[in-house]
Amino acid sequence: MSYLPIQQVLKQAPVGTDVTIKGWVRTKRESKNAVFVAINDGSTIHNIQAVAETGQLAEDTLKLITTGACVAITGQLVESQGAGQAVEVKIANVQIYGSADPEKYPLQPKRHSLEFLREIAHLRPRTNTFSAILRVRHALAFAVHQYFNDNGFYYLNTPIITASDAEGAGEMFRVTTLDAIKPPLTEEGKVDYSQDFFGRETNLTVSGQLEGELGAMALGKIYTFGPTFRAENSNTTRHLAEFWMIEPEMAFHELEDNMNLAEDFVKTVIRYAVQHCADDLAFLDNRLKEEEKTRKKEEQSEMGLLEKLQFVISNEFVRLTYTEAIDILVNSKPAKKGQFQYEVKWGVDLQSEHERYLVEKHFKKPVILTNYPREIKAFYMKQDADGKTVRAMDVLFPGIGEIIGGSQREDDLDKLVARMQEVGIEPEALWWYLDTRRFGSAPHAGFGLGFERLVLFVTGMGNIRDVIPFPRAPKSAEF
Amino acid sequence: MSYLPIQQVLKQAPVGTDVTIKGWVRTKRESKNAVFVAINDGSTIHNIQAVAETGQLAEDTLKLITTGACVAITGQLVESQGAGQAVEVKIANVQIYGSADPEKYPLQPKRHSLEFLREIAHLRPRTNTFSAILRVRHALAFAVHQYFNDNGFYYLNTPIITASDAEGAGEMFRVTTLDAIKPPLTEEGKVDYSQDFFGRETNLTVSGQLEGELGAMALGKIYTFGPTFRAENSNTTRHLAEFWMIEPEMAFHELEDNMNLAEDFVKTVIRYAVQHCADDLAFLDNRLKEEEKTRKKEEQSEMGLLEKLQFVISNEFVRLTYTEAIDILVNSKPAKKGQFQYEVKWGVDLQSEHERYLVEKHFKKPVILTNYPREIKAFYMKQDADGKTVRAMDVLFPGIGEIIGGSQREDDLDKLVARMQEVGIEPEALWWYLDTRRFGSAPHAGFGLGFERLVLFVTGMGNIRDVIPFPRAPKSAEF
Numbered sequence: 007m008s009y010l011p012i013q014q015v016l017k018q019a020p021v022g023t024d025v026t027i028k029g030w031v032r033t034k035r036e037s038k039n040a041v042f043v044a045i046n047d048g049s050t051i052h053n054i055q056a057v058a059e060t061g062q063l064a065e066d067t068l069k070l071i072t073t074g075a076c077v078a079i080t081g082q083l084v085e086s087q088g089a090g091q092a093v094e095v096k097i098a099n100v101q102i103y104g105s106a107d108p109e110k111y112p113l114q115p116k117r118h119s120l121e122f123l124r125e126i127a128h129l130r131p132r133t134n135t136f137s138a139i140l141r142v143r144h145a146l147a148f149a150v151h152q153y154f155n156d157n158g159f160y161y162l163n164t165p166i167i168t169a170s171d172a173e174g175a176g177e178m179f180r181v182t183t184l185d186a187i188k189p190p191l192t193e194e195g196k197v198d199y200s201q202d203f204f205g206r207e208t209n210l211t212v213s214g215q216l217e218g219e220l221g222a223m224a225l226g227k228i229y230t231f232g233p234t235f236r237a238e239n240s241n242t243t244r245h246l247a248e249f250w251m252i253e254p255e256m257a258f259h260e261l262e263d264n265m266n267l268a269e270d271f272v273k274t275v276i277r278y279a280v281q282h283c284a285d286d287l288a289f290l291d292n293r294l295k296e297e298e299k300t301r302k303k304e305e306q307s308e309m310g311l312l313e314k315l316q317f318v319i320s321n322e323f324v325r326l327t328y329t330e331a332i333d334i335l336v337n338s339k340p341a342k343k344g345q346f347q348y349e350v351k352w353g354v355d356l357q358s359e360h361e362r363y364l365v366e367k368h369f370k371k372p373v374i375l376t377n378y379p380r381e382i383k384a385f386y387m388k389q390d391a392d393g394k395t396v397r398a399m400d401v402l403f404p405g406i407g408e409i410i411g412g413s414q415r416e417d418d419l420d421k422l423v424a425r426m427q428e429v430g431i432e433p434e435a436l437w438w439y440l441d442t443r444r445f446g447s448a449p450h451a452g453f454g455l456g457f458e459r460l461v462l463f464v465t466g467m468g469n470i471r472d473v474i475p476f477p478r479a480p481k482s483a484e485f
Numbered sequence: 486m487s488y489l490p491i492q493q494v495l496k497q498a499p500v501g502t503d504v505t506i507k508g509w510v511r512t513k514r515e516s517k518n519a520v521f522v523a524i525n526d527g528s529t530i531h532n533i534q535a536v537a538e539t540g541q542l543a544e545d546t547l548k549l550i551t552t553g554a555c556v557a558i559t560g561q562l563v564e565s566q567g568a569g570q571a572v573e574v575k576i577a578n579v580q581i582y583g584s585a586d587p588e589k590y591p592l593q594p595k596r597h598s599l600e601f602l603r604e605i606a607h608l609r610p611r612t613n614t615f616s617a618i619l620r621v622r623h624a625l626a627f628a629v630h631q632y633f634n635d636n637g638f639y640y641l642n643t644p645i646i647t648a649s650d651a652e653g654a655g656e657m658f659r660v661t662t663l664d665a666i667k668p669p670l671t672e673e674g675k676v677d678y679s680q681d682f683f684g685r686e687t688n689l690t691v692s693g694q695l696e697g698e699l700g701a702m703a704l705g706k707i708y709t710f711g712p713t714f715r716a717e718n719s720n721t722t723r724h725l726a727e728f729w730m731i732e733p734e735m736a737f738h739e740l741e742d743n744m745n746l747a748e749d750f751v752k753t754v755i756r757y758a759v760q761h762c763a764d765d766l767a768f769l770d771n772r773l774k775e776e777e778k779t780r781k782k783e784e785q786s787e788m789g790l791l792e793k794l795q796f797v798i799s800n801e802f803v804r805l806t807y808t809e810a811i812d813i814l815v816n817s818k819p820a821k822k823g824q825f826q827y828e829v830k831w832g833v834d835l836q837s838e839h840e841r842y843l844v845e846k847h848f849k850k851p852v853i854l855t856n857y858p859r860e861i862k863a864f865y866m867k868q869d870a871d872g873k874t875v876r877a878m879d880v881l882f883p884g885i886g887e888i889i890g891g892s893q894r895e896d897d898l899d900k901l902v903a904r905m906q907e908v909g910i911e912p913e914a915l916w917w918y919l920d921t922r923r924f925g926s927a928p929h930a931g932f933g934l935g936f937e938r939l940v941l942f943v944t945g946m947g948n949i950r951d952v953i954p955f956p957r958a959p960k961s962a963e964f
Contacts, residue, residue, distance in 0.1 A: 143640075
């Protein structure tokens with residue numbers, strides 16, 4: 007294993023030393039006097055160039071050095087003669103680990119469409135774009151854990167399989183080991199889930215929040231970061247059936263504390279990516295610029311990727327109530343000219359076009375909207391004194407709309423039970439959730455951030471299926 | 486929110502300053518001259534004592550300060566007069582956030598059995614034992630991410646819902662949105678999964694390894710850390726239906742590199758916990774000592790918890806082959822005296838009693854066994870030249886037996902396909918997995934660590950259901 011990742015060779019190895027590099031051939035180019043091989047091992051967006059004199063390598067070896075082949079190369083690290091790289095490896099020895107038949111290997115050195123690459127998701131991390139995305143994704147995930155650890159939160163693994171179907175956050179997947187054709191039935195002709203693995207009907211979780219609240223009401227500050235599921239039959243660029251969610255939950259935090267935390271959190275993790283993924287983000291910034299060129303002028307975004315990230319990091323988020331936002335929207339140019347697709351008036355759920363108008367046109371800053379009408383928000387949000395709104399907050403980002411949704415939670419048992427009954431949730435089904443309000447209730451708050459939404463924003467990609475290694479969507483569960 | 490977590494008050498706040506603490510009442514004690522209230526907020530195992538003079542607090546308030554109630558207390562931090570704590574809060578003001586009816590609150594200040602606490606898993610994090618376990622669990626999880634990040638690994642989220650049923654690692658849970666009573670059937674009378682959400686039969690993953698290998702063969706070094714599932718109907722203290730698994734996978738690593746990594750990894754994360762969770766581990770060490778006292782002499786373990794952790798950190802793991810281990814076991818006293826429950830001879834899978842004999846009696850060190858018979862190991866392990874063994878490795882720990890299982894992977898396409906056919910796996914079903922051997926194959930290796938096994942080991946708990954917040958097991962999916 008005595009080899010160095012290419013990232014380290016390029017950054018640290020002294021010119022003149024002998025190095026061994028291992029990786030996959032990206033390109034081979036032959037000139038009159040030399041053979042140039044570009045190698046990448048996934049540790050960095052940058053290839054390292056290895057050079058042999060013409061005739062130096064055995065014909066059999068040279069033939070196997072094709073795009074996609076895996077090789078180990080030993081040689082001296084020297085200053086590069088050519089443009090485009092500072093150093094290169096003067097090949098002394100080549101070992102072929104595994105070849106890649108050029109007739110069959112799907113990733114030839116040309117531009118492949120994202121659609122095509124989605125079909126070969128098992129190989130696409132070998133491309134510049136997807137390796138960059140996955141490295142940025144990693145950096146963001148690590149920044150999330152580091153942020154919460156630094157700030158006294160405990161990572162709480164809430165359950166994936168759950169018998170709780172009361173949250174109503176979306177359609178659910180059933181988890182079962184019962185016979186698929188002839189499940190046991192009760193006398194009433196219903197499925198007899200008492201005979202299922204868990205002795206009851208179970209589903210995949212849509213959110214860890216309710217269990218997260220249990221943790222916060224004991225440990226103070228917790229966060230979840232795990233997979234969640236929605237069985238919604240929507241084939242869009244913004245939805246996945248399986249995605250990763252981050253959900254902090256904090257005792258003794260009210261709405262404003264929640265906003266402060268959300269803003270600091272999302273700025274910190276984006277700043278981390280900007281600092282730690284400079285090369286990958288520069289590549290993705292450029293990729294986006296190229297992509298934008300193929301679009302109509304009016305569909306091009308005003309900011310480049312890096313600019314957009316700086317925009318979020320360096321601006322104070324504007325905070326206003328839903329009611330104030332409705333006022334602005336109702337009196338906006340697009341509303342008056344009938345340019346909004348969806349009607350905007352007090353009581354409606356804001357559409358992406360409205361959110362983006364506020365962020366991109368009106369304030370030109372990220373926005374936190376608060377105190378939404380209770381009718382359009384979940385039962386567990388703390389009710390305002392006016393009886394009309396709840397202490398919700400949504401963080402809105404340019405290009406993407408809502409990236410964080412959260413609220414202070416209703417900590418009054420009676421109000422919570424009444425609201426559950428209003429929306430048709432049986433309080434008994436959530437007896438354990440209500441126990442936190444029965445015994446030692448406290449003001450608390452939290453929010454949720456869809457991790458892929460964040461990765462989408464930071465990488466500048468347009469389709470959420472391109473920011474998770476193996477996307478799960480309707481009719482799609484390959485690999 | 487202007488309050489300090491109790492951990493910070495105890496460690497950092499200067500005596501004489503005014504502080505606000507918020508948390509749950511653990512105990513209230515009244516003496517002739519004063520009322521003593523012990524408060525815990527989950528940030529530390531230690532309570533903070535708050536003291537009021539008799540008569541100082543309104544009767545109504547005093548009555549509500551009962552075990553489990555949530556309070557905010559403001560007052561001066563002073564040196565404590567009593568034994569047991571260095572500082573205490575001289576109460577100036579008490580606010581009751583939420584009461585806890587002593588007639589109904591299940592967590593009264595007395596010893597509760599672990600069995601009872603399992604039934605109220607939504608409240609048990611409010612106990613010393615479970616808050617300590619969850620803080621240690623957090624620290625271990627963070628150490629895992631930090632270790633891999635520091636060492637150039639990328640976190641890869643492999644899919645939870647998978648159509649791949651070929652790994653054969655265990656019984657699986659079906660994931661479906663089809664009608665539970667009358668699923669659509671094909672002409673042959675089978676379930677028509679083409680009409681299911683994903684257009685095919687899908688299950689919950691039993692391991693992210695196969696997809697992890699795809700990542701390693703592109704990014705070099707990756708790790709997974711996510712939930713995995715086994716639908717095995719085994720009600721034991723060592724099995725969960727839903728548990729978290731850590732699976733690193735590395736290109737250009739062979740068996741010895743794999744061993745080096747596994748040893749360094751597990752030592753590093755345990756050392757992190759020892760360094761960062763001293764108070765919690767001291768508590769758990771003591772808890773275990775108390776528990777051991779109730780056991781028969783011969784069932785008591787030789788080492789205390791902290792001792793056992795030091796034992797693992799400070800010893801070099803002994804490495805030997807399965808064949809050498811069998812020799813030792815066959816010639817051991819317990820084998821000769823017929824004290825092993827299971828027969829031991831070349832070819833059998835080692836039982837926990839054998840593994841523990843090697844670790845605890847023979848070597849008195851953690852052990853890594855390698856080169857197991859191919860028949861008892863998975864199809865993807867690299868075959869040794871002798872045709873009999875594979876480059877597997879199991880790391881064995883005192884008290885627990887196998888804690889890590891891994892191998893170098895078979896990177897030869899023909900050998901891999903032949904082995905799949907031998908064990909009855911259709912190569913076509915894993916076409917994408919085999920593509921990594923078709924195109925740019927390379928030596929690579931990896932291992933899996935059941936996270937709860939690690940938490941069990943580090944906390945000294947005896948039942949795996951006590952080291953995950955909401956355990957999932959046969960007939961058990963509450964909360």
